[in-house]
Amino acid sequence: xxxxxxxxxxxxxxxxxxxxxxxxxxxxxxxxxxxxxxxxxxxxxxxxxxxxxxxxxxxxxxxxxxxxxxxxxxxxxxxxxxxxxxxxxxxxxxxxxxxxxxxxxxxxxxxxxxxxxxxxxxxxxxxxxxxxxxxxxxxxxxxxxxxxxxxxxxxxxxxxxxxxxxxxxxxxxxxxxxxxxxxxxxxxxxxxxxxxxxxxxxxxxxxxxxxxxxxxxxxxxxxxxxxxxxxxxxxxxxxxxxxxxxxxxxxxxxxxxxxxxxxxxxxxxxxxxxxxxxxxxxxxxxxxxxxxxxxxxxxxxxxxxxxxxxxxxxxxxxxxxxxxxxxxxxxxxxxxxxxxxxxxxxxxxxxxxxxxxxxxxxxxxxxxxxxxxxxxxxxxxxxxxxxxxxxxxxxxxxxxxxxxxxxxxxxxxxxxxxxxxxxxxxxxxxxx
Amino acid sequence: xxxxxxxxxxxxxxxxxxxxxxxxxxxxxxxxxxxxxxxxxxxxxxxxxxxxxxxxxxxxxxxxxxxxxxxxxxxxxxxxxxxxxxxxxxxxxxxxxxxxxxxxxxxxxxxxxxxxxxxxxxxxxxxxxxxxxxxxxxxxxxxxxxxxxxxxxxxxxxxxxxxxxxxxxxxxxxxxxxxxxxxxxxxxxxxxxxxxxxxxxxxxxxxxxx
Numbered sequence: 001x002x003x004x005x006x007x008x009x010x011x012x013x014x015x016x017x018x019x020x021x022x023x024x025x026x027x028x029x030x031x032x033x034x035x036x037x038x039x040x041x042x043x044x045x046x047x048x049x050x051x052x053x054x055x056x057x058x059x060x061x062x063x064x065x066x067x068x069x070x071x072x073x074x075x076x077x078x079x080x081x082x083x084x085x086x087x088x089x090x091x092x093x094x095x096x097x098x099x100x101x102x103x104x105x106x107x108x109x110x111x112x113x114x115x116x117x118x119x120x121x122x123x124x125x126x127x128x129x130x131x132x133x134x135x136x137x138x139x140x141x142x143x144x145x146x147x148x149x150x151x152x153x154x155x156x157x158x159x160x161x162x163x164x165x166x167x168x169x170x171x172x173x174x175x176x177x178x179x180x181x182x183x184x185x186x187x188x189x190x191x192x193x194x195x196x197x198x199x200x201x202x203x204x205x206x207x208x209x210x211x212x213x214x215x216x217x218x219x220x221x222x223x224x225x226x227x228x229x230x231x232x233x234x235x236x237x238x239x240x241x242x243x244x245x246x247x248x249x250x251x252x253x254x255x256x257x258x259x260x261x262x263x264x265x266x267x268x269x270x271x272x273x274x275x276x277x278x279x280x281x282x283x284x285x286x287x288x289x290x291x292x293x294x295x296x297x298x299x300x301x302x303x304x305x306x307x308x309x310x311x312x313x314x315x316x317x318x319x320x321x322x323x324x325x326x327x328x329x330x331x332x333x334x335x336x337x338x339x340x341x342x343x344x345x346x347x348x349x350x351x352x353x354x355x356x357x358x359x360x361x362x363x364x365x366x367x368x369x370x371x372x373x374x375x376x377x378x379x380x381x382x383x384x385x386x387x388x389x390x391x392x393x394x395x396x397x398x399x400x401x402x403x404x405x406x407x408x409x410x411x412x413x414x415x416x417x418x419x420x421x422x423x424x425x426x427x428x429x430x431x432x
Numbered sequence: 433x434x435x436x437x438x439x440x441x442x443x444x445x446x447x448x449x450x451x452x453x454x455x456x457x458x459x460x461x462x463x464x465x466x467x468x469x470x471x472x473x474x475x476x477x478x479x480x481x482x483x484x485x486x487x488x489x490x491x492x493x494x495x496x497x498x499x500x501x502x503x504x505x506x507x508x509x510x511x512x513x514x515x516x517x518x519x520x521x522x523x524x525x526x527x528x529x530x531x532x533x534x535x536x537x538x539x540x541x542x543x544x545x546x547x548x549x550x551x552x553x554x555x556x557x558x559x560x561x562x563x564x565x566x567x568x569x570x571x572x573x574x575x576x577x578x579x580x581x582x583x584x585x586x587x588x589x590x591x592x593x594x595x596x597x598x599x600x601x602x603x604x605x606x607x608x609x610x611x612x613x614x615x616x617x618x619x620x621x622x623x624x625x626x627x628x629x630x631x632x633x634x635x636x637x638x639x640x641x642x
């Protein structure tokens with residue numbers, strides 16, 4: 001049994017987060033089961049306990065016991081449950097291990113029930129009593145301690161940027177810097193995923209090349225440069241707010257008009273749509289995902305592309321946090337129509353795209369790795385049906401997950417971020 | 433007390449309790465804080481998303497779940513149409529029984545009978561499919577059985593079968609008081625849920641982009 005203080009604390013968090021939106025979603029579900037096929041876990045694994053309603057009911061039943069009329073006087077009749085050991089075990093498995101909060105079920109619910117909101121509330125309750133998967137919590141802790149989620153120190157960051165800058169200067173045959181650091185008075189501050197600095201510099205190089213060729217006025221801050229916010233996944237609002245605040249402070253110090261994020265699904269959702277709510281104030285700058293200005297560069301002729309440089313058939317995976325939850329749906333398709341000669345859509349796509357399985361911080365929770373891969377069967381089938389030779393996405397978590405999916409399901413399809421494809425197609429130097 | 437007076441009384445008391453209980457439910461809901469979204473530069477208009485969210489309800493091709501399971505959508509529509517007709521019938525029979533001409537009576541009978549079949553299919557699916565059983569509580573079954581009984585006795589009353597009509601009004605009165613407690617209350621909440629879904633999705637530029 002959880003001790004009484006833990007139960008009280010978890011229920012306090014439930015009460016605190018019980019907004020009009022959440023209460024409505026608790027009441028409105030009719031258990032019709034129409035959302036079943038919307039969930040990549042259920043579609044791929046076919047266990048009844050993986051349908052979205054069952055997962056939402058793990059918390060809904062606790063809510064009924066504490067907040068619903070009939071649930072309080074006649075709990076067995078409506079399935080209401082006390083927050084006991086068994087329920088907490090079920091909540092742990094559901095909230096962390098069998099839902100990526102991708103929101104596909106929300107778009108397929110005739111009632112408008114927000115199961116994503118219910119699961120995030122369950123995560124917040126578990127977080128409040130210290131029940132967060134170790135890998136996820138470590139990522140948040142490292143971020144709070146070092147101001148980036150991989151613990152890259154300042155010297156390493158500067159060395160890496162300098163090395164990348166030299167590589168780009170050689171490639172473009174120009175004098176540096178191509179990647180300006182701490183430049184005051186520029187228009188844009190650019191944030192990156194620490195894995196670009198540590199393991200995957202091609203993405204940062206590609207973005208820097210695009211901005212250089214477009215003649216963008218931009219810089220990176222050495223004070224704060226991490227686009228990620230894993231506290232968004234662990235539903236720790238205090239930590240998430242702190243991470244948002246660092247971006248605000250760094251941008252204010254540089255005096256930029258816009259903050260752009262490298263291709264990172266949850267980072268986009270967290271900073272573009274949630275951070276101002278956590279901070280309780282609007283940003284004095286505009287927040288954009290790099291896909292948006294990239295599409296504008298192409299449309300405005302600021303970068304010229306030769307799609308024949310990307311001759312292989314490509315398909316695009318919509319990251320849930322950037323697409324269905326972020327509204328970036330048209331831009332990637334416009335870019336792909338200009339940067340590659342054979343773009344093939346997965347079916348379904350856009351806001352109906354299936355989650356790759358790596359969302360919700362799932363890649364950091366190794367205890368659920370086997371289920372994560374099993375749940376991506378539907379995505380593997382979607383990719384296979386396109387017969388594409390390259391998967392393009394716009395999110396590092398999706399990229400990692402899809403790379404693993406490609407290997408585990410024998411697809412043999414490499415995965416790239418969108419800006420890498422664009423950088424490969426750039427005509428440089430401009431032809432006379 | 434005459435049967436007709438008793439019939440009116442139970443109906444009126446039942447309706448009054450229903451209204452009172454739903455008002456209480458709405459008061460509880462509106463006492464909750466509404467989460468405000470202050471994210472700058474929204475990509476769309478809230479009202480566009482709200483319209484889109486409600487239009488989707490009558491445009492099953494717009495949502496994958498209803499597009500793929502179109503028979504379920506037909507079943508949903510027929511079932512709810514019958515329930516609505518049956519509730520209307522209870523008021524017509526109580527207060528204006530002369531308004532039921534034979535053509536209207538026949539039409540109502542067809543609608544209620546179709547609704548009864550649709551409800552029966554729903555009950556079958558809930559009881560026999562594993563993925564439906566795991567999400568069903570006693571309330572899910574009882575609410576459905578109650579509606580089926582309500583429809584069945586509605587049919588009996590249309591046939592002017594006395595005991596059936598009495599049962600119809602007893603069930604109708606019980607039904608009116610029972611529904612605010614049961615899952616049937618969803619119809620009070622779903623407009624809010626659709627609104628919240630539409631508003632949030634439109635602000636983010638996902639739906640309602642005209």
